[in-house]
Amino acid sequence: MTKKQAWIGFWILALIWGSSFLFIRISVEQLTTFQVVFLRTGIAAVGLNVVAYMRGKRLPTDWKGIRDLLVLGVVNTVFPFALITWGEQSIESGLAAVLQGTAALFTMVVAHFVFVDERITPRKLVGLAIGFAGVVILASRSTTSESVPVDPTLHLLGQLAIVAASFCYAVGGTYSRKAIQNRLEPIVAAAGAMTVTAIISGVLAYAAPALGGPAPFPLDQLTQRVLWATLALGFVNTFIAYIIFYGLIPVIGAARTSMVTYVIPAVGLGLGAIFLSEPIDASLIIGAVLIVGSVAIVNLKLGGLFKRPAPASPQAVK
Secondary structure (H helix, E strand, C coil): CCHHHHHHHHHHHHHHHHHHHHHHHHHCCCCCHHHHHHHHHHHHHHHHHHHHHHCCCCCCCCHHHHHHHHHHHHHHHHHHHHHHHHHCCCCCHHHHHHHHHHHHHHHHHHHHHHCCCCCCCHHHHHHHHHHHHHHHHHHHHHHCHHHCCCCHHHHHHHHHHHHHHHHHHHHHHHHHHHHHCCCCCHHHHHHHHHHHHHHHHHHHHHHHHHHCCCCCCCHHHCCHHHHHHHHHHHHHHHHHHHHHHHHHHHHHCHHHHHHHHHCHHHHHHHHHHHHHCCCCCHHHHHHHHHHHHHHHHHHCCHHHHCCCCCCCCHHHCC
């Protein structure tokens, strides 16, 4: 892959991941929370395991490797995927995309207590304060019934679910760097985590009625709209997106690849407004700018953007 092709892939990835929130919002029109997670990760698990197998990689069979995949699957996939999916039952897809940006802020806080080289500096503290000010502004929209499409309490709970998912991503990402960086290649970790998530969410989805939860929606009764959104979510937004992501890192570097985080909220907001007619008001724009800006303050090092990146192996990711 040439550098020009990599940057084209970067913008494709931003569009794909930004559209995930749109597809989730459509999927929950009929499917239950764990059904969406099960179908999404089941499709991705099959694809990622096939790719890993074709590259001569295998899922670990030793206890440390299995333990890492279990932790990564539960903390970094089951919890956040379920929380985001549940949250989007009551909030707009664009708002979910914006709130997801807080994952970078939570990662900074968690890393401060885990890594000696990731301490919170005054600059990071300023970014953290600005980011969470944006969260407060977005949460305040739930107190105005004209600004939200559902009960204000449900709207606020939906937002809190997305923020909780971001915290899970921060913990999972930190664990990934701390525990499996030198033991599992990213494609193996991704395939294993998706496999763990598919198994757990599948059991929960179909055991839910016995536990007092909602029964799975009959798949043969899905509308074309929900069916295609769910298939796209699993195949394109999860499986293909992971392949693109790990393909970009050796070419343009992990730091520049991670800059896709800054584009996702804008894509999510735009697609939600275009395809779902979601309202975009001043509070939403201000909150989005504060959150994205805070992530930039914390992470963006402009001086390093114009240096030629050293080739990075996938093992160095996370």
